[in-house]
Amino acid sequence: MQDFAYVRPQSMQALGRLLQAQPEARFLAGGQSLLAAMRLGLSAPAQLIDLQDLPELHGIAVRDKGLHIGAMQTHASIAQSPAVRAFCPMLAALAAGIADQQVRSVGTLGGALAHNDPAGCWPAGVLALGATLLTSQRQIAADDFFQGLFCTALRPGELLLAVRFEPALAAAYYKQEQAASRFALLGVAVARLPVARGAGQARVRVALTGLGPGVRRWAAAEQALAAQWGAAALDGLQLPATAALGDVHAGADYRAHLAGVLCRRLVSRLSQPPAPVNTRHGLLQRFLHPLFRSSP
Ligand SMILES: Cc1cc2nc3c(=O)[nH]c(=O)nc-3n(C[C@H](O)[C@H](O)[C@H](O)COP(=O)(O)OP(=O)(O)OC[C@H]3O[C@@H](n4cnc5c(N)ncnc54)[C@H](O)[C@@H]3O)c2cc1C
Incomplete structure (x- = not known):
């Protein structure tokens, strides 16, 4: 070195x-x-x-109806935060599913987003939730932030300070892990977001990670789910193998197929109301609900 x-x-x-x-x-x-x-x-x-x-990069708080997470918050601190768990359980579950305790105790939200690993979990969660990235120079919408393999909209010397999340009606992240690293072989994040009163049904955003050179949205799935919420809306929907990259861990056709399977499974579980918590069976069901888990 x-x-x-x-x-x-x-x-x-x-x-x-x-x-x-x-x-x-x-x-x-x-x-x-x-x-x-x-x-x-x-x-x-x-x-x-x-x-x-730098204290400006630390902290987790709900302000103006949005959740702010400082860029230097570690994955472990986000996973354990009562504020995150209450505001958006998906974010806590996503953080808890990253790598191992050692990585989670040191790795940060800001580092993961600035690094933009094509198999990273945070880019998928942040993109699906339509979050806003607050930097030392401006605010950047998640749609504009991620720009392909290890590339972001950050300019040289631009510091990511925090991420702001709006409330979601429902959201979950689900990944098939690459066994050695626990990075996503293929990961799917789905979020149902409220629209302005009288503006029709909820917006749905679907983000895929591990598929190709960078995180991306799946427009066809979003449109189908916005028109009819439920796994049946995804029947017959399949990404072409040309939309994916293959490597030593999985072929392109496998990854493209997995995106459809995981998305359907995720929406199906997300569509079920969480079980009541006042029975032993209900407690178990609630624990198994995808809002509290990050992996199948
Ligand atoms: C074994 C292993 C397994 C992993 N598994 C997963 C996984 O399953 N899912 C997943 O999502 N991630 C995974 N990761 C990545 C991990 O989550 C880290 O967050 C990620 O590696 C970034 O590390 P870091 O936060 O320490 O940032 P650093 O390594 O310190 O920095 C990474 C990059 O971001 C820049 N940077 C850092 N902070 C800022 C900032 N505030 N503003 C602007 N630029 C900044 C740095 O200059 C650098 O270019 C894994 C990592 C390891 C080592």
């Missing part, structure tokens, strides 16, 4: 000064992806700016 400088600013002003002096510096969150890339020689920044002491 090439030599590099390490700095740990204590305020946004100090961070600004560091960026002015060294515009090519890279932000360091938990280092779960960046340090691995540096070790492999894929990245060689001259300076790393550690973000952990």
